[in-house]
Amino acid sequence: MESKLNRSVSSTIGWITTTRIEALSDGVFAIAMTLMIFNIKVPQIPSERVAAELTRRLLDLWPHFLVYLISFAMAGVYWVGHHNQYHHIRRTNRVLLWINIALLLCVTLIPFSTALLGSYPTHQGAVVLYATNLILVGLVLFIHWHYATSQHALVDPDLDPELIRLASRRILMGPALLALAIVFSFVSTQGSLVLCGVVPVLYILPGRIDRYWKPTSSE
Amino acid sequence: MESKLNRSVSSTIGWITTTRIEALSDGVFAIAMTLMIFNIKVPQIPSERVAAELTRRLLDLWPHFLVYLISFAMAGVYWVGHHNQYHHIRRTNRVLLWINIALLLCVTLIPFSTALLGSYPTHQGAVVLYATNLILVGLVLFIHWHYATSQHALVDPDLDPELIRLASRRILMGPALLALAIVFSFVSTQGSLVLCGVVPVLYILPGRIDRYWKPTSSE
Amino acid sequence: MESKLNRSVSSTIGWITTTRIEALSDGVFAIAMTLMIFNIKVPQIPSERVAAELTRRLLDLWPHFLVYLISFAMAGVYWVGHHNQYHHIRRTNRVLLWINIALLLCVTLIPFSTALLGSYPTHQGAVVLYATNLILVGLVLFIHWHYATSQHALVDPDLDPELIRLASRRILMGPALLALAIVFSFVSTQGSLVLCGVVPVLYILPGRIDRYWKPTSSE
Amino acid sequence: MESKLNRSVSSTIGWITTTRIEALSDGVFAIAMTLMIFNIKVPQIPSERVAAELTRRLLDLWPHFLVYLISFAMAGVYWVGHHNQYHHIRRTNRVLLWINIALLLCVTLIPFSTALLGSYPTHQGAVVLYATNLILVGLVLFIHWHYATSQHALVDPDLDPELIRLASRRILMGPALLALAIVFSFVSTQGSLVLCGVVPVLYILPGRIDRYWKPTSSE
16 A cells, blocks of 8 residues: 555656646536526516415426536536546646646536526527537546546556546446437437436446445455 | 554545545535625615615615525535534545535525525515425435445544434434424414524534544543 | 644644635635626627727726725735634634634625625715625634634644734724724715725735744744 | 655745645636636527527627637636646745735636627727736736746745746736737737637647656656
8 A cells, every 4th residue: 555655646746736727627616516506596576476476486497497407417427527537647737737628618618508408498409509518528528538548648557447448438428328319309309308317317326437436455 | 643543544545535525515615605695686776866765775685684694604504514524534435426416406506595585585485495405405414424424434433423423413403493494484484584593503502512523532 | 843843733633624614715705706896797888889888888887896906905805814814723613613604704795795885985874884894804803813812722832922912913903994994984985985995905015923924943 | 856855845834835825716717717607698588589589699699609718718828827836836925925816806807808808899998908907917927926936935946947937938928919919909809809819829839838847857
């Protein structure tokens, strides 16, 4: 265990560390996830009609809350993925920083897509834009992992290649299903939305990659 | 003291650490707590009527500020609870991450419930939704603690079972009282709100759990 | 130097550390400071009148920008004070956490007071509310420092009592001057605002406390 | 490597560390970058005209998204610069803290300039204000670096003077080009905007400074 720790430390000293890019990313994710709720406005009703109308007006907001739930879960999925990548990434460089900033750019667009789809949940164009945004985040996250791990450039030299492959495949599952949701939206926008909602569930379920979350018994 | 530190370190190495879930959580709590104030709008009054109307219009905002105060305090209560839990939690896994993300989802809904109750403080439905939101946060926080500590899965093996029990009971006190507030809202919405305001006060007062905040004398 | 470090470490182990309250506070300060700008709205002008009106409409916003500048600087002053306090505070407890949360509550009110004063810069009531808000932050910050240092409860046992006194006096300078600004607002709201603007300048200038920012030569 | 680490540690102990100013800065950058998107509003269209109008109304938003892209990239450029500076800065003092807070003030103005230019992309005054804001951020970042490194005041004593020079020149490239964009705006606002968009690209491309991102072979 000692030597493993030493190796990790020695692969960090002198390099630009990952602390601050993780802090910036955590900030952007936290803000995007929290602020989406501010796009859902409390209905303003004159006091004499509150008793009659408030409940119905709140129920009318359900598409907003539904899309909010999916967006929050997908942001969570991508945050967990980002977190896991930096569990293995030891140092950073200019290219990785900018791939990460591109990732954050795509994440900040999610509140816009979410508000759009919440306002027009039956409009196919809104569904397509929404799914495209989520696909973009996933693809940039894939590029991020691919760049960091190819020839073990920014990870520990002994990182298991099997883990690298498993993680890559896992990241691409989301964009693939969301692309399917776009195709499906030409048939049924409702069915397409259901498919979007299934994606985070698949990521939340345990996967084969989970055994890499704990120390191997040999250590 | 040395050996205690070593045990803590050895129960962390190789596992996914809790640093980033704490950072994301701190971000979401900080944003939700700070942004609620942006739902309270400065009254816009034509300049010739400012002198006559501004004071009264500001005083009209009092329900917003009162609900803001309760929400801020409850968010503080839950943040302190979250903070204390991670004082003992040593490592994380997929399930705990997702329980935490569910917790954050419930936290981000607080600004909406707060704006709703601030707009309609005498409407029973608004009181019920508000209390339900706060109950949800508390229940997920309880599940979070229960999952992390059952069979000492993610905490130190020698964590005092008495502390685990005390903390569980303490977390559930809030949801229990808030459920009472919901029942009471059928009689009086004002009384129900008073009860909601008492809950954070009970948490702020010192409790039996506080002796676990400092090192035991035997160390 | 070694032994100083050891003493610091031993006064931390087993206690609740200050990392997360600092993180939550940094988050709240950062959000309050950044979001005030979102209360200043870009003027919406029909395209045929943009050339004629935009410059004048932007210049009309100057009270908002002026108050923004003062608020940002005062938030900076209080953040620097908070930062300096935690440079010396080694551990935390329930009471300190809640004093800190009360501090953050007062900080989150600054954007509201700022928007109010930006909208009604010549209205005495707005000036009084604004200064009162800033006074509150300062007083809670003083209570925070007083609680942490009395009988060296939460700081290193050998922290210089002279530093404790100097810092206390320095914190109270702001609230004292702002109280003067409130009194002065009965004579002239403009003069009162000038006084508010002088306060952060006094804090930014170097002070006697600065020699505690570097290691003493004896170490 | 050992001794290098020791030197770094010994130049930190007893001084005010940079952790929290980095945390506050990361927070402000993250919020400014994420919140700009909330200035782009989803078009509100009556349901019977959605099919006919939504696509066109979304396309009408393109200037907003274009300016958003430039602002996000420039914020990223300045954040990377800030990050790199603190890779070398070992300790802080009152002056550096306040230069940093002035930097953050300029950063928080970016969302306002962005919304202004997004609303009036062909108005020369909006272009000038926008470029001026970005220039200000760059100049304060230069002052920040200059202050920290002159006589190696707040950096390691053996920091390569060549790196200090290279970094200074690199920081000033942006403000110089943006000043050119202001001059050019008197001829063509469109050409001026193109120039603004080129600046972040130049920073993203690899530069001579990149060899300082990794440990020198002699270590």
